[in-house]
Amino acid sequence: MPRKTVVIFLLAVFFVFAALGVANDIMDMAREQPARFFLGSLLGGLFAVCYAYAGITLRGRFWKFFLPALVVHVFVMGALARHYPNLPQPVHMDAVDIARMQGRLSFDGIAITVAVALGYTGFVISSIREARRYGRTRTEMALLETEMTAAREVQQVMLPPAGESFPGYSVESVYKPARQVGGDFFQILPAADRGLFIVFGDVAGKGVPAAMLVSMLVGSIRAIAEETRDPAVMLRKLHDRLIGRISGGFATALAAQIMADGAVTVANAGQLSPYLDGRELELPGALPLGVEGGGQYETHAFALPLASRLTFVSDGVVEAQNQGGELFGFDRARAISTQPASTIADTAVQFGQSDDITVVTIQRRANGDIAFARQDSSTPART
Numbered sequence: 001m002p003r004k005t006v007v008i009f010l011l012a013v014f015f016v017f018a019a020l021g022v023a024n025d026i027m028d029m030a031r032e033q034p035a036r037f038f039l040g041s042l043l044g045g046l047f048a049v050c051y052a053y054a055g056i057t058l059r060g061r062f063w064k065f066f067l068p069a070l071v072v073h074v075f076v077m078g079a080l081a082r083h084y085p086n087l088p089q090p091v092h093m094d095a096v097d098i099a100r101m102q103g104r105l106s107f108d109g110i111a112i113t114v115a116v117a118l119g120y121t122g123f124v125i126s127s128i129r130e131a132r133r134y135g136r137t138r139t140e141m142a143l144l145e146t147e148m149t150a151a152r153e154v155q156q157v158m159l160p161p162a163g164e165s166f167p168g169y170s171v172e173s174v175y176k177p178a179r180q181v182g183g184d185f186f187q188i189l190p191a192a193d194r195g196l197f198i199v200f201g202d203v204a205g206k207g208v209p210a211a212m213l214v215s216m217l218v219g220s221i222r223a224i225a226e227e228t229r230d231p232a233v234m235l236r237k238l239h240d241r242l243i244g245r246i247s248g249g250f251a252t253a254l255a256a257q258i259m260a261d262g263a264v265t266v267a268n269a270g271q272l273s274p275y276l277d278g279r280e281l282e283l284p285g286a287l288p289l290g291v292e293g294g295g296q297y298e299t300h301a302f303a304l305p306l307a308s309r310l311t312f313v314s315d316g317v318v319e320a321q322n323q324g325g326e327l328f329g330f331d332r333a334r335a336i337s338t339q340p341a342s343t344i345a346d347t348a349v350q351f352g353q354s355d356d357i358t359v360v361t362i363q364r365r366a367n368g369d370i371a372f373a374r375q376d377s378s379t380p381a382r383t
Contacts, residue, residue, distance in 0.1 A: 005129045006056065006372075010049045012122025017048035019115035023110050028086050036084035040077065047073045093192040110288060158341035167194045167337070168260055174345040182356035183210030184314045187221045189229075194260040197229045199238075200312045201253030201271055201289075207270040213249055217242070217289075231255035231267035232297045235289065239269070242290035250290035254283075254312070262304040262364055267297040275311040275337035276302070278332075309363040313344065316355035320348040328352075 001009075021041030025032045032040070047069070054065040090097055171188060183203040191197040199221050203213045217238060224237045234255045242251065252270035261377075266281075270288035273281045281302070287294030304310055313333055320328035328351050336344050341359040348357050 001056065001130070002133065002304065005126050005133075007051075008122050008129070008270070009126040010052055012119045012126065013052045013121075014045035014049050015122065016113040016119035018042065018045035019112045019119070020044055021382055022111045022115065026105060026108045029089075030108065031086040032088065032100045033084045033087065034320045036080055039084075043076060043080070062251075068339040074358070111318075115305075116173050166190070166196045168256070168365055169196060170363045170365055172341040174341045174358070176345055176349060176353070178353055178356050179206055182206070182358075183214060184316070184356040185214045185218055186219060186312070186356040186358060186360055188224075188360070189222075189225050190344065191229050191257055191259070193329075196361065196362070197225065197257050197333070198362070199234060199253060199255045199257070200314075200358070201251050201269075201358070202314050202316075202358075203251040204249065204288075206356070213251065217251060217253075229257050230299075231257055231265055232299050234268050234294055235269045235286075235297045239295045241288045243292070243295075252288045252315075256310075258304065258310075258362065262306070262308075263301065264304050264310070265299050266303050267299045269294070269297055272313060272315055275313075275334060276304070277308050278334060278338045280334055305362050306364055307365055309338055309361055311344070312358075312360040313337070314356060314358040316353065316357035317344065317348040317357050320351045320357070321354050322352040 018041045021044040024040060025037050050069060051066060054069070055062045058065055074273070090222075132339055144368045158268075166188075166377070173186065173188075175182070175184065175186075177184070183206055185203070186200040188199065189197045201217070203210050203217065218338070220241050220285045221234070221239055228234065232255075235253060238251075238253060242249065252272075254266065255269035256264055256266040256274075264323050266283065267285045267286075269286050273283045275281070281300070284298040284310075285302050286297050318328055318330050318333045329334055332351075333344075333348075336347055339347075341361045344361075345357050
């Protein structure tokens, strides 16, 4: 709530509850001493302001302030009544006494009318201001939702197309961003000799800034792939394009070239190592893309036998967290790494998704062209 609105609201609270102090003088038939009359009205309004401000700032923890403040409030008002007792009730009232009482009661009535009017005006003004702010917020949220939907659609376009064929390989992928748009990315491109080339990674952060960085990286991957399909060269060129462009922006990535005969060459830049038939590959370590001092990446070669499965997972799988705070962890990820990509992703989501989840599986088939199968990249509720 804007500060000016809060001030207007608290002033309205003060005037309304100060009017209650004036009402006490009416009930006492104008016999309150002037000091008690003034201090009682003032303190009544100030304590009410304290209660209201505590409710605004503390919300659900309001009671932590209310209970001790109420004790102080009762004590102070009691002490005030004892120190300034009411004037004695007159046995007989002459014309002067009656005129004095009528003047005092008239003053009390006018004071209550003015105080309530000021309080009501303050409530109306603060309500109007909040209604206008709410309307602006709803409009901005609707616009943001439209932009986020457009960004999500753009990000979907950047995913590898469904139905793409790779001779001798069955490829499945699942992408489940934690928000409308995510920071995970992957590209699967045809390679020489009827093979395929994959770049799989994750940018730092979440939401729109991460999605913008993903867009830049995906565009760079496609451009660099026109020049080379060497995994180490791909990562080095991505590092060069990323470093220094965005303050604090970096990304982990892994690039792999898979030939038709099952020969695999892979380079890693801080990304989780893939699993080969349920076994985590041991890859040379390296700094992520865009980190000062990085840019040097080693390649590792191995064979993908017939019917073997290579599984890539993002850190959203191992970092899935249940309500008890327990992480999904590497052991569970390794245990299910031989399952279909959809099963791995759904298992991590059900455990407790807290980050973008991406899974890509590549299985070498004995023969035949197997279509690339990409699952719906739905956005499940965060836990």
